[in-house]
Amino acid sequence: MIEQKTNMLVGKKALIMGVANDKSIAWGIARELKAHGAELAFTYLGDPILKRLKPLAEQVGSNILIDCDVSSEDSLDKAFTELKTHWGEFDMLVHAIAYSDKEELKGAYVDTTLDNFLNSMHISCYSFTSVMRRAKDMMPQGGSAITLSYYGAQKVMPFYNVMGVAKAALEASVRYLANDLGPTHGIRVNSISAGPMRTLAGAVIGGARDTYKHNVETAPLRRPVTLEELGGTAVYLLSDMAGAVTGENHFVDSGFNVVGMKKVES
Numbered sequence: 001m002i003e004q005k006t007n008m009l010v011g012k013k014a015l016i017m018g019v020a021n022d023k024s025i026a027w028g029i030a031r032e033l034k035a036h037g038a039e040l041a042f043t044y045l046g047d048p049i050l051k052r053l054k055p056l057a058e059q060v061g062s063n064i065l066i067d068c069d070v071s072s073e074d075s076l077d078k079a080f081t082e083l084k085t086h087w088g089e090f091d092m093l094v095h096a097i098a099y100s101d102k103e104e105l106k107g108a109y110v111d112t113t114l115d116n117f118l119n120s121m122h123i124s125c126y127s128f129t130s131v132m133r134r135a136k137d138m139m140p141q142g143g144s145a146i147t148l149s150y151y152g153a154q155k156v157m158p159f160y161n162v163m164g165v166a167k168a169a170l171e172a173s174v175r176y177l178a179n180d181l182g183p184t185h186g187i188r189v190n191s192i193s194a195g196p197m198r199t200l201a202g203a204v205i206g207g208a209r210d211t212y213k214h215n216v217e218t219a220p221l222r223r224p225v226t227l228e229e230l231g232g233t234a235v236y237l238l239s240d241m242a243g244a245v246t247g248e249n250h251f252v253d254s255g256f257n258v259v260g261m262k263k264v265e266s
């Protein structure tokens, strides 16, 4: 069971999209939202993931588990129709979903195929827009949504390739969604740019170990980011504590992004 930290989110409902296992960033966020009192529902991609998600969802007292492949508009429609049978409305949404062919996260960006470019953009970027188009009508009291980005959106990182391009588009989408949904629905939209994490998605990027090590050695805090810290930032962005924050990309990376060059030790 999750230790209750505050009652700040009691009465608030959060839809979590993207838990694959207990290392997933979405799981770190789900745990913290629960620790502050939120009620949770999850979407998952297919039965193998459902098997791993079920016991985790039990830990946070949720039995709303909805199959959803974000690359299919039909699947998204069905998922939101099913969500409506449980909740008429909800308050917070977490989109922690990305995909690219791992063979294209090894070589050079210039070799990206059209198929994988479109698929990576579809799942890793467009899906957030598609989700928010459906979610906005279930947030009549206003709401808050976050997605997950990475520094490779802004600077070239080894082997991040087409995912960097997709994350750049995702960060731009955050600004456009914030501007669309603020005036009409009172919905805030932000992204968290996480430092490298040892997750399924993180592991498929070429040289992941070197990237992880370089981040720890270079970041001002000289340590990796924890799931709990990503969760804490999500609680802040999703709650009224961040009531006037929207369209932002918030780094949670032990400060790595502020360093131009690490001092050479002699």
Ligand code: NAD
Pocket (backbone or CB within 6 Å): 017, 018, 019, 020, 021, 023, 024, 025, 026, 044, 045, 049, 068, 069, 070, 071, 095, 096, 097, 098, 099, 123, 148, 149, 150, 151, 193, 194, 195, 196, 197, 198, 199, 200, 201, 202, 203
């Ligand atoms: P993860 O593998 O635990 O999560 C990725 C999720 O995407 C999985 O649950 C997977 O099922 C889901 N997914 C993929 N294709 C899907 C589809 N078509 N429909 C529905 N779901 C689909 O890895 P993670 O690292 O927790 O990734 C979560 C987010 O965080 C991603 O957007 C990722 O790019 C981002 N991120 C990760 C890191 C890192 O180092 N791991 C750093 C910064 C940002």
